[in-house]
Amino acid sequence: VIVRFRAIGNAPILKQNLYKINASNKFQAVIQFLRRELNYKASDPLFLYINSAFSPAPDELVANLVKCFNTDGHLIINYCTSAAWG
Amino acid sequence: MTAPQNPITRAIWDGTLPIKFSLDSTEAAELGAKTLVEPYFLEAPRCSYFPLLTSQIRKYFVDMSLNFIGDDAEIWYDVDGIPLKWHYPIGLLYDLHTGYRPDSNSPPPLPWPVTVHFKNFPIDKLIRAQAIDATQDFFMSMIKEADFLRNGSTKKVMNLSKNDQTQLWDGLWSSFSQKYRTENYDRFWSINYRLVTNDGQLPKHVPLRIYLPDNCPVIQEPIAPSDENGNQLTLGDVLHQILPELFPSPLPTENAFAAPVIHGVIPQLNIPILWASQNLCYPDNFLHIVVLLDS
Numbered sequence: 001v002i003v004r005f006r007a008i009g010n011a012p013i014l015k016q017n018l019y020k021i022n023a024s025n026k027f028q029a030v031i032q033f034l035r036r037e038l039n040y041k042a043s044d045p046l047f048l049y050i051n052s053a054f055s056p057a058p059d060e061l062v063a064n065l066v067k068c069f070n071t072d073g074h075l076i077i078n079y080c081t082s083a084a085w086g
Numbered sequence: 087m088t089a090p091q092n093p094i095t096r097a098i099w100d101g102t103l104p105i106k107f108s109l110d111s112t113e114a115a116e117l118g119a120k121t122l123v124e125p126y127f128l129e130a131p132r133c134s135y136f137p138l139l140t141s142q143i144r145k146y147f148v149d150m151s152l153n154f155i156g157d158d159a160e161i162w163y164d165v166d167g168i169p170l171k172w173h174y175p176i177g178l179l180y181d182l183h184t185g186y187r188p189d190s191n192s193p194p195p196l197p198w199p200v201t202v203h204f205k206n207f208p209i210d211k212l213i214r215a216q217a218i219d220a221t222q223d224f225f226m227s228m229i230k231e232a233d234f235l236r237n238g239s240t241k242k243v244m245n246l247s248k249n250d251q252t253q254l255w256d257g258l259w260s261s262f263s264q265k266y267r268t269e270n271y272d273r274f275w276s277i278n279y280r281l282v283t284n285d286g287q288l289p290k291h292v293p294l295r296i297y298l299p300d301n302c303p304v305i306q307e308p309i310a311p312s313d314e315n316g317n318q319l320t321l322g323d324v325l326h327q328i329l330p331e332l333f334p335s336p337l338p339t340e341n342a343f344a345a346p347v348i349h350g351v352i353p354q355l356n357i358p359i360l361w362a363s364q365n366l367c368y369p370d371n372f373l374h375i376v377v378l379l380d381s
Binding site for chain 2: 054057058060063068069085
């Protein structure tokens, strides 16, 4: 499945923001992936949201998220360094 | 403001489970418990969450001379060696981990024996809570996810006043104070009512999740409440659509290989899924349905 990352506020922008991710992964894998791409330490705050709306639990399956919340077949993930939508 | 009187949502709100919390025996020795520590019995609301019980449980074991000075977030629970996901409602965890079929001839396994751990948090199996109000954050995220499923946005939840949003959580976490049960039900449902009935508008999708035993992946799919012809889908229709091998027909037949369990009961397959969503959901607005196989 395809995920599209979108930076919010002061969050660093990725060189590439479209990635293919295995649907059987948990959302945790997406979080780890983004942290690695941004070279963030475990202690650096990073918040991820689907469709600028909510934060799924890290154990939610990417497959389920895509089925339920995709935009034109891909999953839009917004990220920022502070809590944006509560 | 009082919630509309609904005996079903009230019964679900009031549902409890007697749980027997035993200390992990190796930890008991390591943490300096002098004698064999008696287990702690607690009647827990099915709609609550384990972290909301932790301070009470911790106090009991510390009073029984356990040397624990760490964070509440280090405390975790397991059943038969399987760590319990603290962000799942207690009732869901019970139905899923015991696999108890209410239509069986044997009595339910109660009190539910749960082991409490004060060390060795399994970070590979459980989410590590970073903040004290992690449970509240996860709960509110579920409510937003449900709103998004219904409406394609979280506008409804986000437009609730800060006070209303707090009321939802406060109504829930203080829910097991027996004295204030009714006040808390009203507090919670006076606001939740607008969310689950979607202010009278037909939702795009119904927030639901299906759980199968033995660590099967959780199923969540976008389910519309009616078909193209405007006919209301039933629970049987939904189960047949999602799990056709287990539910070969949307109607109750002898050919079914499984039954749905929610809040410890097997609902009839002919109930409309929209009605189920509004009346049988958990406080997090989701219908968490455990599917148990016929033996």
